[in-house]
Amino acid sequence: MVRSNRTVIAAVLVLVYCLVNIIRLVVAFVNQSDWLQVAGYGGVALGLILFTIGLVSAYGIWQNQRWGKIAAIVVLTLNALVALPGILFTTTFVERLEPITAVLVAIVVVVLLLWPAPQSSTV
């Protein structure tokens, strides 16, 4: 199978981003951090489900599968929508970086996955 550079970058980006977030959620859950009080167990569970789907979609992108690309777009866009209010309602700039990253990652992945194939025919 031949993968374009865009596919590889998108797959790696989704994989890394989802993995980092799963680790963060698990660590927050284990440490019973203050943040857990805000998000609640339901929020953590939803986050885990969302990013696990993200991990699976990274595999789908790697395999050049359409379902993988669609799932990744949905998961990261949903995550960005959830994170958007954080840009306005977090108090410090450092706290604001997390939702900004979520939005930027979503934009980059969506553009990488939707950008048209090269004009030159390669079949």
Place this chain on the structure above:
Amino acid sequence: MRRKGLIDKPSFLNPNSLISAGLLGFLLIAYIAAVYVFVVALGTLPFGERPDDWRPLDQQWYLNLFAFILLALTIVPVSRWLYQRVNDLVYAQHDNPYALAAAINQQLQAMSNPRLTLPLVVETIATTLHLPYAGVEFQYLDTAEQISFGTPPEHAQTRQFMIAYLEQRLGVLLVSDRASSRPLTESDTIVLKDIAQQMGTALYVAQLTAELQSSRERLIVSREEERRRIRNDLHDGLAPSLSSFQLQLSALRILMEQNPAEAHKMIEELSGDMREATGEIRRLVYDLRPPMLDDLGLVAAIKHIKLPPSSLRLEVTAPDPMPPLPAATEVAVYRIASEAIHNVVKHAQATCCTVTIDVQEMALILSVCDDGQGQAADYAGGIGVQSMQERAAELGGTFAIQAYKDDGTCVEVRLPLEAA
């Protein structure tokens, strides 16, 4: 031949339509929200801390206005881009044309008869690219064929992709849009062009194979016919003559002792019969290979072609000295030139016929041109023309008849020299 498509159901029940519409709406909502949040955030909280009493909707009115104007200016191009790209992702083979190409290639490689293989290819194209209709129109063994799969949606445009090989048009691949409002995407077009190209190569090879098979069969048939003709000529002409000679010689031996005068008369008759038999043998030999080619050479043999009485002036131009040619090429050139010149005498009402032989490194080009009345536009050619075509094709050459100067006609034959 028409086959029923798999996508003959309303578009709103099609899962792909639902996925496409849902994804597009979802991305547009996210875009609008992101633009508003970023404008407000960048306008008020670039790097600083947020005051406790800060609310986004209480911010400067011009920020809300700017966000609104920005969205108003960008929403149309962005939604158009997203619409195309999402459709491309959902329907087309976007980044992975290889799966389709591999499937088609596999089918085309096994193609021995396009009438059997192309329906499968068309079906694969339609189902893989989620197209409601795909078809092929092509020429195979001088017959126009049409194969289709599915039905074009109402008001949807049907697009054509030329199937060609080495600039020779062999057919056309027909593909309809997914709906009247959903034209083929850019990547669809790229993939379909490539498929049409692959089909061109495969179709050309299949046609060539079929023609080769047909040519082989014709060759075998003509060889057998030739053998039968020679056998008949020997059996019906020469064999009875020789038997007759034997009987006459026996009679002559007796007659020479009893009646020498009658014997002399019989010898005269026998001599005449033998001349006839010799002429018969010459005719047979001439049919196998014109002896003039060996006696005079190709150019002189053409100059000495026996023509019916007419006022035609025959001019022959050829390299001097004529390079040695393979025997098969020499015979083919002689026979084609002879047939073409006879055609000029019979049909062209010409005053001058020019025969030109041009020997190049890889090919010999023979042209027989006249200044006669030309040929009718719908002239398809008779047995003579067919015979010339076959002689050229047997040696891997080409044959063409075209207009010459204002009125005349020119027969041009190109025979490869290395193949001969």
